[in-house]
Amino acid sequence: MKVIAFYGSPRVKGNTHILLDEALKPIEEKGHEVISFKLNSMNIRPCQNCGGCDKTGKCVIVDDDMQEIYKAIREGDRFIISSPIFFFALSAQTKIMIDRCQAFWAEKYLLKRVIPEGQYGRKGLLLLAGGMKKDIGIKCAETTATAFFRTISVPTHETLAYLEVDAKGEILKHPTALKDAYEAGKRLIEI
Numbered sequence: 001m002k003v004i005a006f007y008g009s010p011r012v013k014g015n016t017h018i019l020l021d022e023a024l025k026p027i028e029e030k031g032h033e034v035i036s037f038k039l040n041s042m043n044i045r046p047c048q049n050c051g052g053c054d055k056t057g058k059c060v061i062v063d064d065d066m067q068e069i070y071k072a073i074r075e076g077d078r079f080i081i082s083s084p085i086f087f088f089a090l091s092a093q094t095k096i097m098i099d100r101c102q103a104f105w106a107e108k109y110l111l112k113r114v115i116p117e118g119q120y121g122r123k124g125l126l127l128l129a130g131g132m133k134k135d136i137g138i139k140c141a142e143t144t145a146t147a148f149f150r151t152i153s154v155p156t157h158e159t160l161a162y163l164e165v166d167a168k169g170e171i172l173k174h175p176t177a178l179k180d181a182y183e184a185g186k187r188l189i190e191i
């Protein structure tokens, strides 16, 4: 099984980075192929809403790091997004990548071509952390991530979200988060 993992935080070894590493442990233990993307260090231009993908399902921007993500999304069986909550939403790093998937949206909804499923089907996992108590950030991020998953023909996903986790690495003190992430990783590769 091919598992595609997106690190959406600029903070290396921050809370969502730790959660994603933990979710990947059972997946790597079972020998699945993991392709991960550290979005903060990638060169990805934001969507220009030029309409170029409407008739082709392909983005007109062909010379940035999104090309390897397009390939991975086509070939993947499982997809994990990890993102901090920034201003009640997914991080900009994550959102730029998602917006460029407008090309998949055009392919699916305008051209009526669905990305073919592999033999294991497609499933997703969303990992979120926010420093505040308010859960509106989780709701907003969840809404955007759901649109992303459905656009890339991932019909179901699980979400783990932690609030009031702010300082770098604070998630390590959470009573269940690491175990939750590990177990979610295990469930993700169930067929």
Ligand SMILES: Cc1cc2nc3c(=O)[nH]c(=O)nc-3n(C[C@H](O)[C@H](O)[C@H](O)COP(=O)(O)O)c2cc1C
Residues within 6 Å of the ligand: 009, 010, 011, 013, 014, 015, 016, 017, 083, 084, 085, 086, 087, 088, 089, 129, 130, 131, 132, 133, 134, 137, 163, 164, 165, 166, 167, 168, 169
């Ligand atoms: C620019 C910025 C905006 C933020 N906005 C929110 C917010 O709206 N809601 C929230 O709960 N936390 C917010 N936070 C706090 C982060 O979500 C929190 O520190 C989180 O644990 C970071 O995860 P990371 O370590 O994986 O980057 C914000 C932090 C930054 C830097």
